[in-house]
Structures are given as C-alpha cells and as structure tokens.
Amino acid sequence: METDDLIRLESITKIYGTGDAMVAALRDFSLTVASGESLAVMGPSGSGKSTLMNILGCLDTPSSGRYWFAGQDVSRLNETELAHVRNRRIGFVFQQFQLLSKLSAWRNVELPLLYRSVGDRRRLALQALEQVGLSDRINHRPGQLSGGQQQRVAIARALVTDPGLILADEPTGNLDTASSRDVLAVLRELNEQGRTIIIITHDPEVAPVAKRTVHVRDGQLVDQVAA
Numbered sequence: 001m002e003t004d005d006l007i008r009l010e011s012i013t014k015i016y017g018t019g020d021a022m023v024a025a026l027r028d029f030s031l032t033v034a035s036g037e038s039l040a041v042m043g044p045s046g047s048g049k050s051t052l053m054n055i056l057g058c059l060d061t062p063s064s065g066r067y068w069f070a071g072q073d074v075s076r077l078n079e080t081e082l083a084h085v086r087n088r089r090i091g092f093v094f095q096q097f098q099l100l101s102k103l104s105a106w107r108n109v110e111l112p113l114l115y116r117s118v119g120d121r122r123r124l125a126l127q128a129l130e131q132v133g134l135s136d137r138i139n140h141r142p143g144q145l146s147g148g149q150q151q152r153v154a155i156a157r158a159l160v161t162d163p164g165l166i167l168a169d170e171p172t173g174n175l176d177t178a179s180s181r182d183v184l185a186v187l188r189e190l191n192e193q194g195r196t197i198i199i200i201t202h203d204p205e206v207a208p209v210a211k212r213t214v215h216v217r218d219g220q221l222v223d224q225v226a227a
C-alpha cells in the first residue's frame with residue numbers, strides 16, 4: 001500500500017452470535033485515516049463504537065472485509081500476531097484509566113516495556129510522564145492523584161512504546177470539566193507532534209479536539225465532518 005494512510009478499513013462487517021441471536025455490529029464499514037490525523041468517532045450507545053475500537057486496536061478481527069494497518073493486512077492475523085501489532089504499535093487510553101493502584105505513576109507507565117532493560121524502562125517512563133506534565137508526580141500512586149492526573153498517567157503509559165496510533169475510548173467519561181480540558185489538551189498536543197489519535201466519545205465537547213469527526217449509527221458510517 002503506497003500511501004500515507006495509517007488505517008484503511010475496507011467494507012468491514014462484524015457479526016456477533018448466530019441464528020436469532022445474530023447481531024451485525026458493523027456493516028459494510030469503510031474508513032481511511034491518514035498518518036498524523038486526529039479523528040473523533042461519535043455515535044449513540046449500541047451503534048458499534050466499541051466494536052470498531054476493538055477492531056482498530058487489533059483486539060478483535062472482522063467477520064469480513066479487510067483492515068490494513070500501516071500497510072499490513074491485519075484482518076486475518078492470529079491472536080499472537082495481533083498481540084504483537086497491538087503491543088508495539090498502538091497505545092490505549094480507557095475511560096476507567098486502568099492503572100494498577102499499588103504501583104507508582106512511573107511503575108505503571110513502564111509496564112508496556114517489560115521486554116526492555118530496567119535502565120531504559122525508567123528513562124522512557126520518566127520521559128513519557130514529562131510529556132503529559134507529570135514530572136513532579138512520578139512516585140505518586142493512583143490514589144494520590146486526581147482523576148485528570150490519573151488519566152494523564154494512562155496517556156503516558158499509552159505513549160511509552162512510541163506507538164503510531166493512540167486509541168482513546170471515552171477518555172474524559174469519568175472526569176470533571178477542568179480535568180477533561182487538561183486531558184484533551186494533552187491529546188491535542190500529541191497529535192500536533194505528529195501522532196495519529198482516534199477518540200471515541202459520546203461527548204460533543206470532546207469532538208472538536210479532533211480535526212475530523214465521523215458518526216456511527218447502527219453499525220454504519222453515516223457522515224464525515226471536517227472541523
């Protein structure tokens with residue numbers, strides 16, 4: 001694939017269940033995301049956003065159609081191969097932060113680097129924490145941090161492997177307005193540094209942080225709006 005596209009979904013369908021219980025969570029879904037883009041995905045509950053996130057994040061594979069990620073067809077990879085793409089090339093940010101409560105901020109951030117040497121891990125973790133403005137909180141545990149700070153630790157953890165893609169699923173869903181603003185400012189800055197960011201959200205306040213918004217309804221892409 002000779003383009004600058006990081007992501008190309010070609011007519012993806014995702015079916016759950018069989019017979020009467022069959023649900024088409026995504027139908028004939030095509031989407032291209034250029035390297036360095038920022039994209040917001042919006043849609044009501046049940047529209048297929050999490051299914052889309054799981055496929056984009058190589059956590060699941062489509063029932064039919066193709067998914068090209070960085071020029072590689074990842075739609076037919078087995079679990080081990082998917083895990084490899086996921087661990088090396090994609091950073092995840094979740095609504096619930098998903099930090100380990102007994103570990104300090106920097107110990108949480110180094111977790112995706114366990115295959116590296118100890119010295120490297122600490123240096124890279126501190127660097128990622130600096131990027132999210134938390135150099136003065138590296139030894140704090142999650143319970144000693146505000147929600148916004150915890151989410152910034154989670155973003156540092158997503159960043160630490162230097163992934164091409166950051167996928168954020170409702171990243172401000174558990175935050176107050178001020179913390180949301182901080183987290184969105186960090187995501188915007190990462191995008192300005194050239195990282196591709198996809199934010200899945202219900203919140204109309206979040207979407208403007210991305211340069212493009214797509215809407216999902218009943219498993220289909222309904223329109224695309226450039227900001």
Ligand SMILES: Nc1ncnc2c1ncn2[C@@H]1O[C@H](COP(=O)(O)OP(=O)(O)O)[C@@H](O)[C@H]1O
Pocket residue numbers: 016017023024025043044045046047048049050051052
């Ligand atoms: N593992 C699953 N098994 C069966 N149905 C599922 C599963 N995951 C999602 N669905 C169904 O697929 C549709 C889309 O769900 P989902 O992707 O979670 O939407 P959203 O994240 O937008 O709320 C819904 O009808 C949901 O009930």
Ligand SMILES: [Mg+2]
Pocket residue numbers: 049050051
């Ligand atoms: Mg969902």
